[in-house]
Amino acid sequence: MPQKYECYHTRPCYICGKKDWCYWLDYGSTGILHYCHRIHDDEIIANGHIYIAKKVVSGCTVYEDKQQYERNLEEWIASKEGEKSFRRRKLLPKNRTSVEVIPGEKEKVYEEYPVAPPEKLDEVYHYFLSLLVLESWHEKLLRDEWNSPVFKNLYEFITGLWPIKTLPPNDYVRFAGKMPYKNLTRKSIMEKMIKKFDTLEGIPGFHQKEDGNWTCSYLAGMVFPCYNSNGQIIRLRIRDDFPVVKEAVYKGWTGEYRYECTKEEIGWFFCKEGTENKVLVFGYDRITGEAIRKISLTQNGQPPGKVFGKYKNFTSYKEKNIEKEDFIQVINYYNKGTRSGSPISLYMKPGDDIRTVYITEGEKKAMVINAFTGCPVISLPGVSNYGKLFEPQEGIGMSIMDALRAAGVVNVVLMYDADKRSKENVAYSEKQAMEQILMHGFILWVGEWLQYFGKGSDDCYITGVKPVLHRIVRQESGPVK
Numbered sequence: 001m002p003q004k005y006e007c008y009h010t011r012p013c014y015i016c017g018k019k020d021w022c023y024w025l026d027y028g029s030t031g032i033l034h035y036c037h038r039i040h041d042d043e044i045i046a047n048g049h050i051y052i053a054k055k056v057v058s059g060c061t062v063y064e065d066k067q068q069y070e071r072n073l074e075e076w077i078a079s080k081e082g083e084k085s086f087r088r089r090k091l092l093p094k095n096r097t098s099v100e101v102i103p104g105e106k107e108k109v110y111e112e113y114p115v116a117p118p119e120k121l122d123e124v125y126h127y128f129l130s131l132l133v134l135e136s137w138h139e140k141l142l143r144d145e146w147n148s149p150v151f152k153n154l155y156e157f158i159t160g161l162w163p164i165k166t167l168p169p170n171d172y173v174r175f176a177g178k179m180p181y182k183n184l185t186r187k188s189i190m191e192k193m194i195k196k197f198d199t200l201e202g203i204p205g206f207h208q209k210e211d212g213n214w215t216c217s218y219l220a221g222m223v224f225p226c227y228n229s230n231g232q233i234i235r236l237r238i239r240d241d242f243p244v245v246k247e248a249v250y251k252g253w254t255g256e257y258r259y260e261c262t263k264e265e266i267g268w269f270f271c272k273e274g275t276e277n278k279v280l281v282f283g284y285d286r287i288t289g290e291a292i293r294k295i296s297l298t299q300n301g302q303p304p305g306k307v308f309g310k311y312k313n314f315t316s317y318k319e320k321n322i323e324k325e326d327f328i329q330v331i332n333y334y335n336k337g338t339r340s341g342s343p344i345s346l347y348m349k350p351g352d353d354i355r356t357v358y359i360t361e362g363e364k365k366a367m368v369i370n371a372f373t374g375c376p377v378i379s380l381p382g383v384s385n386y387g388k389l390f391e392p393q394e395g396i397g398m399s400i401m402d403a404l405r406a407a408g409v410v411n412v413v414l415m416y417d418a419d420k421r422s423k424e425n426v427a428y429s430e431k432q433a434m435e436q437i438l439m440h441g442f443i444l445w446v447g448e449w450l451q452y453f454g455k456g457s458d459d460c461y462i463t464g465v466k467p468v469l470h471r472i473v474r475q476e477s478g479p480v481k
């Protein structure tokens with residue numbers, strides 16, 4: 001039972017500040033609830049804290065410190081981990097079930113929401129991007145990278161064609177740091193989204209929180225739109241500002257901070273400013289147990305240590321396996337979340353030379369190649385994703401390559417990074433992609449350049465050097481040479 005205390009002159013009510021009539025209940029380790037007779041708002045800021053109204057009890061509005069409320073909620077969620085999956089399953093009204101059988105293993109039954117049709121994705125993502133701005137440090141990064149002696153105003157050219165924006169981090173991460181974000185808070189972004197769309201079901205990257213409010217992926221960074229062959233934005237990709245770095249050590253002002261923390265170290269650790277008042281944050285997602293949001297600093301703004309995956313899919317899907325007697329049920333951790341998968345994207349603009357399509361790895365690179373060549377460019381999320389070129393597009397049916405062929409494309413130019421040529425898996429993927437392209441009747445070219453001019457073909461174009469194109473011909477008997 002909680003202990004009840006009346007307000008008195010040395011300990012006034014936290015909510016209204018008056019010295020009588022109100023009281024509080026002390027629940028020990030769970031915290032304190034404030035019973036105020038005078039103020040009846042949903043949320044108030046007082047005493048340096050945010051208090052949220054929980055209920056009304058005989059004329060008093062009961063307030064709880066927001067931090068305490070969130071802490072208790074998280075603990076409650078953690079304690080309900082087992083039950084939650086059961087409840088979520090019942091929450092899926094239009095679930096899709098697919099079965100994947102691996103010999104000798106239990107079959108996996110997937111339950112997930114289908115993705116919304118492209119018209120809807122396009123509408124939602126366009127609006128979402130319109131709510132975001134590109135922060136100054138991202139703009140600087142692009143301007144520096146796109147500073148070309150042979151193409152003036154490349155930055156203006158590309159950003160004028162395609163919306164490149166910054167998705168700010170979660171509000172609590174943002175306000176813990178000192179970066180001067182111009183973007184709205186995530187809270188107000190999501191409020192605007194919901195005001196416009198009511199629901200974000202079927203939109204990869206968005207999901208519902210436990211309290212029923214919609215939110216989006218915790219990823220923060222530069223956002224790039226991905227387009228299908230109809231020019232609709234069907235996915236977003238994020239260049240992660242806070243990539244996971246393994247084994248990195250940051251020398252803060254009070255000593256060393258290891259980048260990786262154990263599961264028990266839940267909380268936030270801040271380091272004093274490095275180069276640009278950035279902040280180092282550790283944490284674990286209480287729901288998925290996944291490490292979240294980490295940043296540290298080197299002179300060039302990169303985290304030290306080995307960075308894992310800089311470009312990520314804007315998704316709201318994470319598999320959770322539930323072992324059943326004779327099968328494994330696979331559900332989504334994220335309530336009403338939608339899987340993104342790794343999207344391919346087509347960058348083209350009116351007036352492009354539609355006889356040739358370039359294929360490269362990465363959205364940013366693809367935009368640059370389009371600017372220089374004036375040809376449509378396909379971005380693959382990774383070299384091994386070439387299969388997507390010939391797969392039916394969602395909601396369209398026709399593959400991106402068939403759509404391009406119908407529009408007049410006859411030549412295909414592969415532009416994989418020069419340094420990757422030497423890597424076995426890339427060489428293999430490239431060969432497979434070449435087989436596929438030739439098999440589908442296109443004229444195939446491979447772009448080559450000296451690494452001296454840049455690692456990627458985009459660096460090469462920016463310095464004013466055009467890659468050399470080699471025609472690849474299929475031998476009558478045997479694989480591509």
Ligand SMILES: [Zn+2]
Pocket residue numbers: 013014015016017018022035036037038039
């Ligand atoms: Zn009061």
